[in-house]
Amino acid sequence: MNQPVIAASSRPAVARGFRLQWEAAQNAHVLLYPEGMIKLNTSAGEILKRCDGATSIADITADLERAFATSNLSEDVMRFVNMAVEKQWLKIPS
Amino acid sequence: MAENPVVNAPARPGPPLWLLLELTYRCPLHCAFCYNPTDFARTAAELGTDDWLRVLREARALGAVQLGLSGGEPLTRDDLEPIVAEAHRLGFYTNLITSGVGLDDARLHALKKAGLDHIQLSFQDSTRQMNDFLSSTRTFDLKSKVAALIKQYDYPMVLNVVLHRLNIDHVEEILDMALRLGADYVELANTQYYGWAWHNREQLLPSRIQVERAEQTMKRFRERVGSRMQIYFVVPDYFERRPKACMNGLGSIFLTIAPDGTALPCHAARMLPGLEFPNVRGASIEEIWYGSASFNHFRGDAWMKEPCRSCPEKARDFGGCRCQAYLLTGDAANADPVCDLSPHHHLVTEAVARAERPGAGAPRPRPEEKPLVFRSVRNSSIRM
Numbered sequence: 001m002n003q004p005v006i007a008a009s010s011r012p013a014v015a016r017g018f019r020l021q022w023e024a025a026q027n028a029h030v031l032l033y034p035e036g037m038i039k040l041n042t043s044a045g046e047i048l049k050r051c052d053g054a055t056s057i058a059d060i061t062a063d064l065e066r067a068f069a070t071s072n073l074s075e076d077v078m079r080f081v082n083m084a085v086e087k088q089w090l091k092i093p094s
Numbered sequence: 095m096a097e098n099p100v101v102n103a104p105a106r107p108g109p110p111l112w113l114l115l116e117l118t119y120r121c122p123l124h125c126a127f128c129y130n131p132t133d134f135a136r137t138a139a140e141l142g143t144d145d146w147l148r149v150l151r152e153a154r155a156l157g158a159v160q161l162g163l164s165g166g167e168p169l170t171r172d173d174l175e176p177i178v179a180e181a182h183r184l185g186f187y188t189n190l191i192t193s194g195v196g197l198d199d200a201r202l203h204a205l206k207k208a209g210l211d212h213i214q215l216s217f218q219d220s221t222r223q224m225n226d227f228l229s230s231t232r233t234f235d236l237k238s239k240v241a242a243l244i245k246q247y248d249y250p251m252v253l254n255v256v257l258h259r260l261n262i263d264h265v266e267e268i269l270d271m272a273l274r275l276g277a278d279y280v281e282l283a284n285t286q287y288y289g290w291a292w293h294n295r296e297q298l299l300p301s302r303i304q305v306e307r308a309e310q311t312m313k314r315f316r317e318r319v320g321s322r323m324q325i326y327f328v329v330p331d332y333f334e335r336r337p338k339a340c341m342n343g344l345g346s347i348f349l350t351i352a353p354d355g356t357a358l359p360c361h362a363a364r365m366l367p368g369l370e371f372p373n374v375r376g377a378s379i380e381e382i383w384y385g386s387a388s389f390n391h392f393r394g395d396a397w398m399k400e401p402c403r404s405c406p407e408k409a410r411d412f413g414g415c416r417c418q419a420y421l422l423t424g425d426a427a428n429a430d431p432v433c434d435l436s437p438h439h440h441l442v443t444e445a446v447a448r449a450e451r452p453g454a455g456a457p458r459p460r461p462e463e464k465p466l467v468f469r470s471v472r473n474s475s476i477r478m
Contacts, residue, residue, distance in 0.1 A: 017211075035160065037111065
């Protein structure tokens with residue numbers, strides 16, 4: 001299967017069949033899918049909740065840097081998005 | 095979630111993340127490998143809608159998040175739609191586990207609208223003849239139509255096929271069928287021997303050669319189709335040397351509510367002797383999960399006997415399956431005899447050896463020769 005090319009202008013979205021939500025009982029974001037669940041760490045949750053299919057990776061990164069008063073997150077975000085696309089949590093709409 | 099009702103309980107267990115509602119024991123199919131209890135016809139009346147909705151609210155408040163709707167056939171309940179709608183509203187991820195019988199366009203439309211997330215459709219075999227024989231019904235064509243309907247409503251197509259001696263040689267045909275139907279996922283689930291399957295074990299247990307051949311076939315198929323269709327092969331534990339980490343330990347994640355409201359730490363656990371499982375008619379989910387003696391009984395490792403108690407692997411497999419230990423050895427606190435460290439392991443190897451009898455693994459089994467007992471109200475009332 002051809003993986004889509006992921007660029008800073010790509011607008012990732014949570015894939016069909018997956019649902020991201022905050023679980024107070026686990027004090028974490030979780031990614032739900034058929035008969036399964038992934039408990040996310042803080043950074044994974046913060047990135048994924050911004051993947052709405054309309055916001056580019058560049059804008060997601062800028063928003064995270066603003067929210068957490070830091071810089072140089074683009075490599076981390078790109079690495080995570082690539083991993084999440086590979087795991088099919090995220091898709092890049094064509 | 096500010097409440098913390100139990101203050102002096104060390105090692106308080108986590109929440110029941112996985113809630114399985116067995117909405118009914120009624121089922122239009124009569125599968126000989128069903129895990130439902132063989133005496134299901136004797137159980138009390140099903141919970142009403144309001145009770146199921148209360149169970150959903152209470153479990154969700156504790157942190158339950160994955161919901162299985164099963165049975166029996168959950169579609170025989172005409173309140174499935176409001177149950178799904180409330181579950182969705184509460185934030186559950188909702189999974190319908192169904193034979194497909196009763197799933198027409200109108201109901202699927204309503205379920206989609208109610209927020210149903212996922213459907214798992216069972217098939218008994220790749221051929222009409224074997225599917226219909228194994229489920230003691232005529233449902234093959236209907237299931238094929240339902241599969242198309244599930245795709246039409248943009249659900250991932252997830253097929254579940256229970257494997258055993260009578261169909262395991264058809265794995266290639268089963269996977270071809272799944273591909274034709276456009277399945278995204280196929281679960282080849284080797285029979286686990288509880289309930290009706292336990293009763294029929296001698297007829298259903300495949301030979302080792304059959305299992306190995308099926309696994310090879312599955313692997314070749316997987317290489318051929320790539321990621322287009324994902325295939326899961328649930329290895330039959332009778333052929334293993336270590337037990338499964340059943341339910342991740344009783345009372346750690348899973349909560350099943352049986353049709354009559356009995357709360358169980360596993361859908362087969364009702365058989366375990368000496369435990370009074372609470373009923374949701376008389377207790378809240380919180381009282382049941384954290385406070386009842388039967389749910390606390392198999393938590394931790396105080397209940398374990400040797401060789402489990404001093405075994406370093408107990409943290410990984412929790413001694414295996416309590417129900418299997420009970421069925422095979424008569425004592426639920428024994429090691430699961432699947433483990434080759436168990437002094438009862440020979441009970442498993444002897445059953446496997448019996449499955450090697452002549453005719454095992456024949457390319458064309460002749461099921462009409464096997465005296466299977468099908469799951470039916472009549473058989474449940476009379477024969478069990």
